[in-house]
Amino acid sequence: MTKETAIKLFNKSQIRTLWDDKQEKWYFSVIDVIQVLTDSNNSRRYWSDLKIKLKQEGSQLYEKIVQLKMAASDGRMRETDVADTEQLLRIIQSIPSPKAEPFKKWLAKVGYERIEETEDPELTFDRAMETYLKKGYSTNWINQRLKSIEVRKELTDEWEVRGIKKGQEYAILTDEITKAWAGLTTKDYKNLKNLKKENLRDHMTNLELVLNMLAETSTTELSKKAKPKSFLESKKVAKNGGAVAGNARKELEQKLGESIISPLNAKELEDKKKNKQIMSDPE
Incomplete structure (x- = not known):
């Protein structure tokens, strides 16, 4: 079972979701999930009993559950318990529902990490080719993408040598590189392509990938x-490195007479390719 299938299952069930732009996390209404999995006449009561059970088992899950405002059945915004992806999977494991079995069997086989791998293949190089092929990417694009993963690894290895901390500092330096070559912050770039948590590189064209590399x-x-001996010095280096590709982009755009930065994401690029092929095929 793939990540896409799991998400479709939730979407078809019309579970209320909320995207936290700052944390880059999806939150799901716990009550909605329980209603779908159990067909309970009182999903709130079911969740209340489940929380007691989890607490008795020594689980700290409930302490991590937060409340966010979501649209209620009457259209008003009301606070309700929500869970992120990891918390939601833990809840699903505690619900003896036939509807949850395909998901739980898949979870038991590959673990939660596999979900992240499907969502962001860069987390596991060995499975990347298979994952991208299943997503419908062309072999040519995949070769470029795998090379970009290698290039990224070399960069993060260098950052580690320079004492750069993983997480926020990596993100800041990446942002400097992206701004310098693409003229956009990573967040703005993702917004341009209408992306949320998806990996930006997975939605780049070949040209965008080459320039990013x-x-x-x-x-x-x-x-x-x-x-560089400090974070600020590394930040300056990141800006200069990105500028090399930025100058190349501007020169190529001038010769092409059009922007290289594409607003299309992977699905839209594939649809465009198919439409172009249909139009070129003789009747």
């Missing part, structure tokens, strides 16, 4: 040369 490779080599 040039930006990251340049940053790696400049960092090795400059040997």
Whole structure:
């Protein structure tokens, strides 16, 4: 069972969701999930009893559950218990529902990490090719993407040598590189392509991938040369590395007479490709 199937299952069930832009997390209404899985006449009572059971088992899950405002059946915004993806999977494991079995069997086989791998194949290089093929990407694009993963790994290895902390500092430096070559922050770039948690690189065109690789490779080599001793120095290097690709982008755009930065995401790019093929095929 793939991540896409699980998400479709939830979407078809019309479960209320909320995207937290700051944390880059989806939150799901717990009551809605329980209603779908159990067909209970009183899903609130079911959830109340389940919380007691989890607490008795020593689970700290309930302590992590938060309340967010979501549209109620009367249209008003009311606070309700919500869970992120990881918490939701833990809840589903505690519900003896036939509807949850396909999901739970899949979960038992590959674990929660596999969900993240399907959502972001960069987390596991070995399965990346298979994952991208299943998603319908072309072999040519996949080869570019796998190379970009290698380039990214070399960059993060260099950052680790320079004492850059994973997480926020990586994100800040990546943002500097992206702004310098694409003229957009990572967030703005994702918004342009109408993306949420999806990996931005998974939705780049071949040209975008090549320029992004040039930006990251340049940053790696400049960092090795400059040997920055602080985060601020590494930030300057990231900006300079991104600028190398930024200059290449501007020069190519001038010759092409059009922007290289595409607002299309992977699905839209594939649809465009199919439509172009249909139009070119003789009747």
